[in-house]
Amino acid sequence: MKLTIPRIMVILMTTTCLAQNIDWNNFNSSLVIEVTRPEGKFTCSGVAIKNDVVLTAAHCVEGKILDIKVFNQATYNPNANSWKAKTFEIHPEYNKTSSNYKYDLARIKLTSKLPETTTIYPILKNEKNFKGQLIRVGYGARSDSNIRTLITPQFKALNNYEKVLELDDMYSYSGDSGGPIFIQRDGQMYLVAIHSTLSYGKEGKFSYNPLVSGQKDWIFAAWN
Numbered sequence: 330m331k332l333t334i335p336r337i338m339v340i341l342m343t344t345t346c347l348a349q350n351i352d353w354n355n356f357n358s359s360l361v362i363e364v365t366r367p368e369g370k371f372t373c374s375g376v377a378i379k380n381d382v383v384l385t386a387a388h389c390v391e392g393k394i395l396d397i398k399v400f401n402q403a404t405y406n407p408n409a410n411s412w413k414a415k416t417f418e419i420h421p422e423y424n425k426t427s428s429n430y431k432y433d434l435a436r437i438k439l440t441s442k443l444p445e446t447t448t449i450y451p452i453l454k455n456e457k458n459f460k461g462q463l464i465r466v467g468y469g470a471r472s473d474s475n476i477r478t479l480i481t482p483q484f485k486a487l488n489n490y491e492k493v494l495e496l497d498d499m500y501s502y503s504g505d506s507g508g509p510i511f512i513q514r515d516g517q518m519y520l521v522a523i524h525s526t527l528s529y530g531k532e533g534k535f536s537y538n539p540l541v542s543g544q545k546d547w548i549f550a551a552w553n
Contacts, residue, residue, distance in 0.1 A: 469502025
């Protein structure tokens with residue numbers, strides 16, 4: 330999405346209510362990504378999977394990229410402390426005209442490490458059921474600001490063939506792309522998928538989210 334000027338504001342939005350109390354330190358691995366292209370600056374979301382590697386959506390970093398920065402503040406501020414990308418890679422099977430959301434993944438290597446206090450969660454291995462609390466975090470433009478926002482979508486379907494998690498999701502905004510989807514169960518949080526796109530149809534609003542477990546070999550591959 331196009332860069333916006335933030336105001337200081339933190340909210341928690343769910344499918345059923347609007348609340349204010351949350352320990353955001355549990356989600357400090359959820360990051361805002363500033364991408365500079367010839368036509369201007371844009372923002373997306375992402376998640377740290379190592380202290381110097383960030384996962385996001387491929388469509389956030391496709392095209393001609395001049396610069397990529399990562400911010401970890403609850404509200405995006407382009408003048409705040411940031412981490413620069415050393416390099417980045419789009420999933421080799423991603424193609425915006427054919428693969429669409431199925432391989433909409435990219436990884437970013439940072440020039441320096443994120444704070445040691447960054448909470449990095451394991452990737453869910455068993456995807457046979459999604460019993461537990463699903464949580465999506467993103468920096469979409471809300472109230473003219475890019476705010477770290479927590480949404481609790483509902484499970485819709487699992488497409489194992491395309492390795493995509495579909496969620497009933499009414500609150501996706503431009504800038505949420507690339508944000509993490511977690512599941513909390515048995516006292517543990519796991520990373521499940523990356524938010525790709527929102528669909529509108531007769532069934533309502535739902536999101537497509539590529540699963541990360543099936544792409545672990547590529548995600549954690551050594552950099553050239």
